[in-house]
Amino acid sequence: MGEDHDHAQERPAAGLFPAARHDHRACVAGLLDHADELCRDQGLRLTPNRRVVLECLLADHKPLSAYDIAERIDWQGRRGGPVQVYRALRFFEDLGLVHRIESLNAFVACTHPVDGDGARHGAQFLVCTDCGRVAEASDPALRRDIGRMARQAGFQVQDPVIEIKGLCPDCGGRR
Amino acid sequence: MGEDHDHAQERPAAGLFPAARHDHRACVAGLLDHADELCRDQGLRLTPNRRVVLECLLADHKPLSAYDIAERIDWQGRRGGPVQVYRALRFFEDLGLVHRIESLNAFVACTHPVDGDGARHGAQFLVCTDCGRVAEASDPALRRDIGRMARQAGFQVQDPVIEIKGLCPDCGGRR
DNA sequence: ATAGTTTTTGTTATAACATAACACAACGAA
DNA sequence: TTCGTTGTGTTATGTTATAACAAAAACTAT
Ligand SMILES: [Zn+2]
Ligand SMILES: [Zn+2]
Ligand SMILES: [Zn+2]
Ligand SMILES: [Zn+2]
Numbered sequence: 254m255g256e257d258h259d260h261a262q263e264r265p266a267a268g269l270f271p272a273a274r275h276d277h278r279a280c281v282a283g284l285l286d287h288a289d290e291l292c293r294d295q296g297l298r299l300t301p302n303r304r305v306v307l308e309c310l311l312a313d314h315k316p317l318s319a320y321d322i323a324e325r326i327d328w329q330g331r332r333g334g335p336v337q338v339y340r341a342l343r344f345f346e347d348l349g350l351v352h353r354i355e356s357l358n359a360f361v362a363c364t365h366p367v368d369g370d371g372a373r374h375g376a377q378f379l380v381c382t383d384c385g386r387v388a389e390a391s392d393p394a395l396r397r398d399i400g401r402m403a404r405q406a407g408f409q410v411q412d413p414v415i416e417i418k419g420l421c422p423d424c425g426g427r428r
Numbered sequence: 429m430g431e432d433h434d435h436a437q438e439r440p441a442a443g444l445f446p447a448a449r450h451d452h453r454a455c456v457a458g459l460l461d462h463a464d465e466l467c468r469d470q471g472l473r474l475t476p477n478r479r480v481v482l483e484c485l486l487a488d489h490k491p492l493s494a495y496d497i498a499e500r501i502d503w504q505g506r507r508g509g510p511v512q513v514y515r516a517l518r519f520f521e522d523l524g525l526v527h528r529i530e531s532l533n534a535f536v537a538c539t540h541p542v543d544g545d546g547a548r549h550g551a552q553f554l555v556c557t558d559c560g561r562v563a564e565a566s567d568p569a570l571r572r573d574i575g576r577m578a579r580q581a582g583f584q585v586q587d588p589v590i591e592i593k594g595l596c597p598d599c600g601g602r603r
Numbered sequence: 604a605t606a607g608t609t610t611t612t613g614t615t616a617t618a619a620c621a622t623a624a625c626a627c628a629a630c631g632a633a
Numbered sequence: 634t635t636c637g638t639t640g641t642g643t644t645a646t647g648t649t650a651t652a653a654c655a656a657a658a659a660c661t662a663t
Binding site: 270356381388390392394395398403406407409410414416417421422425 | 444445530531552554556557563565567569570573574576577578581582583584585586587588589590591592593594595596597600
């Protein structure tokens with residue numbers, strides 16, 4: 254699992270795409286620690302099943318379908334399948350540690366769960382149609398604008414789904 | 429098909445939800461005419477199969493899954509199924525007359541194809557989680573904001589998916 | 604009209620995504 | 634220990650979407 258990119262101490266993501274070569278080992282370790290902590294705080298259990306699903310999503314910062322995940326996991330004797338994966342995904346979604354990308358029927362691990370303080374934090378996703386990576390942004394101005402637009406329409410916002418497909422900087426965005 | 433709401437001459441939609449009681453007969457007729465015209469202009473054929481799918485979507489301004497549509501249609505002798513529906517939906521999506529709502533796995537007829545000039549026009553959707561209706565908005569400020577956010581991230585936008593779930597004015601948005 | 608081309612349709616099969624239901628195991632508190 | 638809760642294994646099924654290919658219909662050009 255994972256690619257061979259463990260290097261300097263650039264931040265994993267600054268509202269942008271994960272740097273091509275960041276210290277991914279530390280990146281994963283940090284996010285797993287955060288998950289651990291979050292679970293402990295809330296009296297929830299980060300079981301082996303759950304942990305392995307999260308590790309799988311963290312492996313390369315790319316969105317995976319539940320079936321992708323089920324295939325990649327080494328179930329070590331027990332028979333595992335989509336059911337187990339969906340259960341774990343639901344668990345992490347509720348914690349704000351995993352986000353579903355509707356337009357891909359796929360899931361990504363949250364790259365900055367700091368804001369998340371345990372609840373769903375409405376984020377925006379930049380989805381590269383070329384390399385498949387997804388960046389998680391959290392733009393306050395954009396959020397405000399959506400609020401304004403909804404208010405004008407007399408609409409009470411519950412859950413904004415913002416998924417912008419296009420080309421990431423590496424794949425042609427800079428040009 | 430359709431509900432019993434044919435009344436005064438309020439606009440069908442002003443970037444908002446269709447008025448509870450608008451002249452729906454005229455509303456449908458107008459949109460079908462527009463589809464006709466658009467097809468003629470582009471040398472495309474609005475076949476009976478396609479027309480019946482569009483009519484089905486227009487019937488009550490609510491999103492329907494392809495399978496919903498396949499069930500509702502009276503196939504008049506010919507046998508019809510999801511395959512036919514998906515084909516028609518693809519046809520209309522390419523014309524900008526139907527939009528897919530990713531977060532619902534469903535489709536809606538475009539309520540203001542005027543802007544559409546035959547191509548995909550990036551719109552924003554307000555999805556009521558209570559009554560299920562969907563409003564199509566086209567907010568320039570919001571679009572600009574998305575452009576700005578993407579530019580800051582070095583990201584080249586191709587196709588923004590904006591689907592805001594919440595409560596429509598009728599279902600509690602005004603309160 | 605006729606033959607050739609393209610487009611649309613009918614049909615079957617299958618892929619891909621997601622949840623229901625229920626028995627059993629593991630855990631945590633009394 | 635016992636009981637109630639939470640997580641897991643397992644099977645089955647529901648829902649959404651596309652592939653593949655033959656037949657029909659519509660256009661085009663002679
Ligand atoms: Zn990393
Ligand atoms: Zn890319
Ligand atoms: Zn109407
Ligand atoms: Zn409503």
